[in-house]
Amino acid sequence: MKLVDINTEEYSILHDATSNTIVIKGFLRLDGMEEYKPIMDVLLGALENARNLTINVRDLEFLNSSGISTLSMFVVRVRERKDVHLTLQGSEAVLWQTKSLKNLQRLMPSLTLEYI
Amino acid sequence: MEPNPTRESAFLHQEIAELRAEVARLKKENNDLQLTLLATVEHGDTVESELHATNRQLQSEILQRRKAHATLQDILETVLKDKADLELILKATAEHGDVLEYQLYTQAVETMRQSEELFRAISESTPILMILTQRLDGFISFANSTSLNQLGIDAQNLSNYHLRDFLVNPEDERLLIEQFQAEGAVKNQEVQVKRANGEVIWVSASVHPLRLGAGEALLTTLYDISSRKQAEASLLDYQQLLENQAQELEERVERRTTELRQAEEKYRSIFENAVEGIYQVSSDGHYLSANPALAEILGYASTEELMAMVTNVDRQLYVQPMRRFELIAYLKRYRSVSDFESELYCKDGSIIWVSENVRLIVRDDGEIVCFEGSLQNITHRRRTQEELRRHRHRTEQLLLNILPQPIAERLKQEEKTIVDSFSNAAVMFADIVNFTAISSNLSPEEVVDLLNSVFSTFDQLAELKRLEKVKTIGDAYMVVGGVPMPIDDPAGAIADMALAMQKVAQTFSPIGNHPIMLRIGIHQGPVTAGIIGSRKFSYDLWGDTVNVASRMETLGEPGQIQVTQTFFEELRDRYRFEERGSIDVKGKGMMKTYWLVGKIKSYQRKLVNPTMSKETPATKKILEKEKARSIISSNNLPERQPREPQTAIPAPELSDLAEYTSDITSG
Structure with missing residues (x-):
């Protein structure tokens, strides 16, 4: 199944099916959970049939509260699958990632967090 | 009670009547009770069976309740877990929000600081006067240091001043206001302003409206254009001067033309009557012009004959054509050559010595137009010089015959x-x-x-x-x-x-x-x-x-x-x-x-x-x-x-x- 990447002037979400990696870049500041649905769909699409999944947010410089909620819910969904190993790749140079990624790990203690 | 038997019989009768009534009532009650007992026995059986059915129903209900309770317990657990998740998500979201808020706030503060610094740097470094006035009352609320210095404003008491205090012509304020009201802004209005030192300068004034907080303000910028004004004035003077000069030049050209015509006539006469040969020779060696003297020197009857017969001066005139090439080489290098002596053939084949002054005439692109020159017959002079040289040599030789050479040298040096x-x-x-x-x-x-x-x-x-x-x-x-x-x-x-x-x-x-x-x-x-x-x-x-x-x-x-x-x-x-x-x-x-x-x-x-x-x-x-x-x-x-x-x-x-x-x- 071909997943549709999202690419706008402000942000981009790219799914590399071979390495099961989703790279999110730029500035994500969509208005409300509803508007995050297409992104959630891409994430859930990637989750199907996957045993390992990596989400790279190193170059995601800005993510608003609806965004972090969406990401949290996705982590819960992964946790419920029980058979998928999730890795989050972030950067210590981006202030929000230093705090919020750890909170995601609390939702799913088996989540691997990498600051690269 | 026995004392009175009549009364006692009556009384007994009465008591028997009453006992008979009692027995009748008791008999009736016994019947009722027997009836009631029967009814009660019958009823007890019914109740008993009803109770049994009810009990069975309750037993099954209890079983169902137990099942429902277990289901409820499951739901409760899920809800609690979801609640924990949601709490975590809430926390994550809240913290995330805090981080963003902090980041945005510091960024906003920094941006504001930078913007303020930029404004300060611009306003303090610019030579332009920047003045902020309140729209309502026209008092000054801000003036950059250029304004303070130039207009002599006391920074502590800005609101004591009006912009109009510094205008030389009071009419200008009305003009500015009118333009501002008509167009919403003023651009490059030229007015005169008085400086603190009394100097009056021309400035280009612009006014822009600003909304600062609740009040409306006007930013007025004044740009010193006195030097331009001065330049314009001197340009005007200069233009006048140029016009005068042009007129004078025209007159001079007219005079000069007359003079030139006279001079041309004079030079024509000189050219025609000169003793020296005067000529112009093209780069391929033929005469473009020649005066009568040249024809005479070279032995031709007329300039026409000379120009017709001599078609290549290099070969026809010069005894040693190399000499001519030398001359051209010098000319190409130095543009003009003086006293260049060479031997020329006359018409009759005789040889004369001439001295030439020649100039090379070239176009702007370096192309040779012609050689222009004059020549003089110096054959006689050459002979005299030769004679003189021989004489001098002979004298020296004679002296050497008489005296030893070193002594002759000393004698020549006036010892x-x-x-x-x-x-x-x-x-x-x-x-x-x-x-x-x-x-x-x-x-x-x-x-x-x-x-x-x-x-x-x-x-x-x-x-x-x-x-x-x-x-x-x-x-x-x-x-x-x-x-x-x-x-x-x-x-x-x-x-x-x-x-x-x-x-x-x-x-x-x-x-x-x-x-x-x-x-x-x-x-x-x-x-x-x-x-x-x-x-x-x-x-x-x-x-x-x-x-x-x-x-x-x-x-x-x-x-x-x-x-x-x-x-x-x-x-x-x-x-x-x-x-x-x-x-x-x-x-x-x-x-x-x-x-x-x-x-x-x-x-x-x-x-x-x-x-x-x-x-x-x-x-x-x-x-x-x-x-x-x-x-x-x-x-x-x-x-x-x-x-x-x-x-x-x-x-x-x-x-x-x-x-x-x-x-x-x-x-």
Whole structure:
């Protein structure tokens, strides 16, 4: 199944099916959970049939509260699958990632967090 | 109670009645009770069965409730878990929000700070006056430091000032307000402003509305344009000046045109009537123009004829075309050439010398337009110069014949009297024996020829030996060694000379019965040499050494060379001498003298082939040539070229003489 990447002037979400990696870049500041649905769909699409999944947010410089909620819910969904190993790749140079990624790990203690 | 039986019967009756009523009531109640008991028994059974059914129903209900409770427990757990998740998500979201808020806030503060700093930097560094006024009352609320300084505003009491306080023309404020109301802003309105120092400047004023908080403000910028105004004013002046100048120029051009026309007429006349040839020649060598004088110089009847016949000056005019190419090469390098002299062919083939002044006329792109020049016939001048040069050369040669070259140089440098002392000079006198008798057989011309022939040979010998011929006195010949230029071995050179002279004398044919014989005397010592007098001067020697040498000659014998003791001592190792004995020398008393007879061979310089005999053909050849020359010379004396002085000998003859002088030593 071909997943549709999202690419706008402000942000981009790219799914590399071979390495099961989703790279999110730029500035994500969509208005409300509803508007995050297409992104959630891409994430859930990637989750199907996957045993390992990596989400790279190193170059995601800005993510608003609806965004972090969406990401949290996705982590819960992964946790419920029980058979998928999730890795989050972030950067210590981006202030929000230093705090919020750890909170995601609390939702799913088996989540691997990498600051690269 | 028994006392009254009537009353007691009545009473009993009554009591029996009452007991009968009681029994009837009890009987009825018993019936009712029996009925009730039956009904109750029947009812108890019904209730009992009902209870049983109800109990069974309750049992099944309890089972269902238990199941529902377990389900509820599951739901509760899920809800609690979801609740925990949601709490975590809430926390994550809240913290995330806090981080973003913090980040955005610090960014906003930083941006504000930067923006403020930028505004401060701009407003404080700009030369433009920036003033913020309240729209309502027109009081100043901000003024940058340029404004404060220039307008003399007290920064502490900004609100004491109105912008109009600084306008020179009060009308300007109304103008600005009107424009602002009409267009919403004012742009580049030129007004005059008074500075704190009293100076009035022109500024370009702009007003922009600003909304700051609740109030409305106006930002007024004032840009100093006095220098531009000044430039405009001076530009205006300059324009006026230019107009005046243009008018004046026009007048001058008109005057000049008139002058030029007159000048052109004048130059035309000069061109036509000039003595010098004036011309323009194209780059391919034909005349573009020529004046009558040029035609005349080159022997043509008219300029038309000249221009028609000469189609290539390079080949047709220049005797040496190379000279023309040189001229062009110079012109290409220096653009103009003056006094360039060359030979030209005239129409009739004769050759004249001309001097040219030529300019190269080129276009802006460097292309040659033509050669423009004038030429002058200088044939006469060239001849005169040539003549003059020959004369000068001859004079110099004559001077050199009279004086030694270094002395002549000193004399030319205006040295009045030249007297030098020399410590060691060898002086020789030679005299032709019996010259009076010999000359009596000859004509005066023949006598001169003879002397010329003999002395010329001696001159050549002297030159060869680097000796200085001092003079001839009649038939006597005086020569010195070591004066005026010192030489290595003056005595040896004089000895060689004397021996050679005796040898040469023998080769002259006898005149009548008289062979040509020489009497020679030599002495050596200090002398004084120089020039005395200012007319008909000659280089001469003085001193005892000269006198003694002269005595050695007069007291000598024909064919002999008499020398003093001093000279003998000097050369005794290298030359052969014979002692003569003592003779009485006038003024000196008795002197011991010697005859110089030859050179000791081991000291002889190997200048010639040693196999040559004493009577060499070379000797004869020299003398024959010498005689022939002297005759030719005497015949052609007036026309003789000064370039060929009498002493000049072609190289082979000089070498012959060299051979000859060395031959002598063997005798």
